[in-house]
Amino acid sequence: MKDHALTLTVNGAAHRITVPARRSLADALREDCGLTGTHLGCEHGVCGACTVLVDGAPIRACLMLAVQAEGAEIRTVEGLASGGTLNPLQQAFTDHHALQCGFCTPGFLMLATAMLEENPAMEEAEMVDRLSANLCRCTGYTNILRAVQAVAAARR
Amino acid sequence: MSVFGQSVMRLEDAPLLRGEGAFAADIDFPRQIHMRVVRAEMAHARLVSVDVTPALDLPGVIAAWSAADVAEVPPIPFRATKVRGLEPYCQPILAQGRVRYVGEPVAVIFAEDAAVAEDAADLVLVELEELPALLDAAAEPTDFDATRNTEPTIVRKSYGELDAAFRDAHVVVALDLAIGRHSGVPMETRGAIARYDAAQDVLELHGTAKKQHWNRDEIARLLGRAPSSVHLFEGHVGGGFGVRGELYPEDLLVCLAALRLRRPVKWIEDRREHLVATNHSREQRHRIRAAVDAEGRILAIDNVFFHDQGAYIRTHGARVADMSAGLLLGPYRVPAYRATGHFRLTNKTPAATYRSPGRFEGSFVRERLMDAIAARCGLDRVEVRRRNFVDVSEMPYARPLDALGTDVVLDSGDYALLLDKALARFGWDARVADVARRRAAGESVGLGLGVFVEKSGLGPSDGVRMTVDATGAVELVTGAASVGQGVETALAQIAAAALGVDYRRVRVVRGRTDRIEFGSGAHASRVTVMSGSATHQAGLALAALAKQTAAALLQTPEDALEIVDGVVRRVDTPEGASVTLGEVARALAPGTKLSRDRATPGLTVESWFHSDHMAYPYGVHLAQVALDRGTGQVKVEHYLVGYDVGRAVNPMLVEGQIAGGFAQGLGGALYEEFRYDERGQPLSTTFADYLMPTIAEMPPLDILVTEDAPSPLNPIGVKGAGEGGTNAVGAAIASAVDDALGGRGQVTQLPIMPRDVLRFLAEGAA
């Protein structure tokens, strides 16, 4: 069971890490790259708290091995804001009270980032379908939808 | 305009949005090791032996313990029960002699790496001799141990002439109702990171929530330390909902290990563990009877219920059963009442409180009963409720009952008014007509309602310390805690309004035992009422001190001064001479002339709020559902929550609480259930099996927050807002589904499963 030395490119920065094969991308981001904004809510691919973008695609970071992510462009919640300024989606989440405890928030932000990049003109039903990938236990979701819709409307 | 009552943005959000939160798993210390719990794989068995030696042989493993290694640590005690004699049913931190549920901690591993600890846990040899599992709390009790059976106590409450009422009744309505086992299931699992600072002889526990001070005191007692040498810290908490932050075996195990092994010890619960280890809730069966007169007025209620506590009694003691009995009657006038609550142990995960504990269950039971009374008496479902409401003129209304150790005195409320407002906002009458039209066209649609009284603001006391520093920044130190609901923002608003500063200048320190001597944490919708009132008082006292000091500095009478945006100035000449709060603080610094006149220097006050009674918010839930006649699936088409919170500190946060609470109620009404097979093996151990609502299950939700009945029990009139969104969801949806089925009273249990709906549809057609 040998360790693997590899480089992860996260939010444009290279992280040289050495991990066993069983280390998930989520654990590698958290434990080896020090990026703890990606959260683990279930570790079996259902809750979506660990959603990150790999080459633009939203994926469950708990269901990808770190060794599989070498060479990919990885984006996490830590990459959204520019310095002290929240990006429009982050700002919309606070404006619309789309978070309470905030644990699921990074996953929703990354999921919504991918949605808006794919198609900002998405119908509401389509948005609901996409957002149903992630679980939130605090907000009842309504405000999350409003926040995403507000950003989508501004981008159209 | 005062910031109190405004929907201002939350102070909490920025780090959470940037991925800079500090949840339990985000906390690391140098040299830390990881704990893994070995859990029982049978529901009920004699524990013959535990052999940890194979685990110790694995490289990276530091220690492994079974019950014998922790024998000196007493079981986890109660913090909330008046019932005596429950101690023998407490949970030991590692199983001794028997295992009583799947998931019970049997051994622990400590290793350099979390994955290695898990590898090692697989190697521990646990020898069990299976015993019959008891899974039905309504079945005959069996033996808990050699001398005790599985009914630790019976909760009894009663008043009035019950027998006479049933004798004289026009009709007696009887129902047999059941609520399924489900729970809070926050998105963040539990975690505990203990560190022993030998240099200072202080034990620290991080990743805590909800009840830091009580937990600190008990950890200290159980481990034989002075409370002042143990400190608990709260970072971010990924949802609480009642289950997180109680004292669990794992909390004590990491503390003990940190002391013994002299290294920081980290434990992060995984999701499968969470679903079998963290408190379950809700499971009850009620056999309720009502004596009713010819006009549909209730004469008496007699309720026998069975509370499925699971395998052990945890920190709440018999509290949920106690609340079920004490708060069942909701908004109705009931001349005679008897509750008999069989508090029973079974071979399932121990149960305790979950958002609106005892009331989600009780509202389902009471409101099914009200629907049944309406049907039996040939009355409209809305009308039968109106006839039985406690009237606004009767407030405060004392019931001859107690709950949570305090007498039930409904402090204020106009139930009929809120019902009217809610029905109008929902468009009830138009929907009744629309439903009739759609039924005629062959659809199965229905309307339902649930009316309820919540409780909040459990006393007895809460204190805060509020200080302005030399820069004018305000620090509010509270013994309250945050489970993510916006405590910092709400308390900052109250503080800012009372003192006269921008709420963004108020830093709220919570969940830390090292900053304040006493605290009651965050539970039972108590923070805004109790800590909020203390904050309000502190803000006023601090304003008075600031004015008194500024009066000396400005050579102006105190009563000519006001504080606006952190500046003390004359009311009549706001542009004239003034001092900032920072300047006032500097004038009160130690050694200054002005500080010597006071007991303590600094612009600081401590204030305590005391309350002997709870504040009772109340609400109405209205639902419209459609049934899929081919699948039995229930679609909630529209939903309204009307809730009177006395006064809303921040309406946006109140609505957020209601929406989130509703989603959890929806889960308990239609989706979520911890199921077991006949041997007590849990079947809901992943998120593919324990079904929580996603956004796709959320109906259009309308929220009506009213402020018609401020609480007379506190200076800011508030009542708790945390639980009203959840309380009557089961009740209202059951009522609507039953209505869609033709109002036959077929819906008698939660969650309402599609297969049952399909069966009910077939029965109705037959």
Place this chain on the structure above:
Amino acid sequence: MKPAPFDWHAPTTLAEAASLLARLAPEDGRVLAGGQSLLPAMALRVARPPHLVDINRVAGLDVLAVEGGLLRIGAVVRHVAFEKPVAPGPLGALLAEVVRHIAHWPIRQRGTFCGSLCHADPAAEWPLVAVVLEAVMLAHSLRGDRRIAAVDFLRGLLDTALAPDELLRGVEIPLLPQDACWGFVEVSRRAGDFAQAMALVVLRLDAQGRIVTPRVGIGGVEAVPRRLAVVEAVLEGQTPSAALFAAAAEAAAGAVDPMEDAAYRRALTRTVTLRALHQACPA
């Protein structure tokens, strides 16, 4: 919930993958494609393969093309690829509809069509599609290629005809005729959950408006999805009508032998069959 330790092998050619499998299969080495079923099973330690042969870097396995009347789907083609039509005519549209029922969007980014077939979960959508559309599986090993009909490939609950050292390198699905009508209906507890019952119907109408070559498959109810010959017989040669579809749905309910919750699953079978028929062909 960390997986048990394993060695990770990342071949870049099919030959290399086959030899790795030949060597490691006897030690319970497994193929890793999308990993959206295998990795959760490993996190839960239900599966503990000591070796994973990761085929994501194997050249040529990402083929997704129409040739010779067949849609060819390589081993690492992700579910998400089907969200836009990948084949002309009804087949592309059918796959685009079905894929929306597979788990959730992020899972579809990694999970693969062929992986779903190898996993052979009875509640999964692609196995039903493969059976109804008469897909052919291409199994590869050091012994060469082997063609297996979907109906023979899916042997039971989580059980396929694939040998331990074989790799499902691809699947071929015959294109549907332009005039083929189809319907797909699934019932699950929540959006994105596994199916409790699903029906896929494909049929054509002749010049007289009569049903010809109906294919009716049910998934999620029995251990393996399958076509129901008795239902197809009810439909063959008949003119579509509400009564005919009701009779066909009733026949479907009677024909299945549910793994659990029999009465309810039969009722769902009736419902999904009826709805899929109406979707395929307005009566």
